[in-house]
Amino acid sequence: MAGLLAIRIWVVEPAVVDSDSMEPTLNPGSLVFVFKAAPQLSGIHPGDVVVFQSPEDNSTVIKRVVAMGNQTVEVRDAVLFVDGVAPDEPFVDYKSIDGTHFSLRHVPPGEVFVMGDNRERSIDSRDFGTLPLSSLQGLVLGAGR
Template sequence: MALAIVAALLLGAAVVAVRTWVVEPVVVASDSMEPTVAEGSTVLVARWSAASVDPGQLAVIRSPDDGRGVLKRVVAVAGQRVVIRDGVVHVDEVALDEPYVDARGVDGTFFRRVVVPAGHVYVLGDNRVTSVDSRDFGPVPLDDVIGTVLWAP
């Protein structure tokens, strides 16, 4: 009996450790990443990858508003220049190819040039019409990146 209790406690501790430091399931709570990831979907987040993110990756960040994890796409990293002209995102003067963004919803959108500071990333939601992202709260400190998405439906 005591062995079963110890085994159950160890299993519970292992589950908590994996969710804390390795992989965590996260439920997407908004439509800001549609059509790529639908609201209500569950994604698997690699927690160990928070310090090294690359442009194009999906990442869960702590919302500056309430600290909850929110899913966004990293479009630029430290030192890169981001500007949005007529709905098209340019990084270091190169237009991004973003087939997952509905261009009809962002047509005519302009946003000022931003240089991503050291230790930060610039994130956008794929649903640019509804997403609250770096256009609203600025570049995100790497310390606020929870992890990158390993798997999304």
């Protein structure tokens, strides 16, 4: 029993998705598993889906890392550009966000820029800014890049 408790505290913890900001990748009510040791063991990479405390209200939030420190981010007519290149994002519904823009921003070293896959409904780094890597609590397993 102590081993299971230790695994949950330090390694993997279940979480329930409570918003639609990551649809269609993660639906509200879905159970996900958070690999809590990932930031320290394997690092965080663009495309990873991560968990952190919201800088706005301290709630637990799940978003996708779209850019790392020393990269630039902007949204032109709904399309994300990282360092001037549009990454492949088949999960984004561009028709629902057509015409949206976000001016060019530099991600400071040691920080990440996160966005929800449901760009129309997501409150993310476009609203609250970049996040320190140290604030990431884990990687959502199985959410894929």
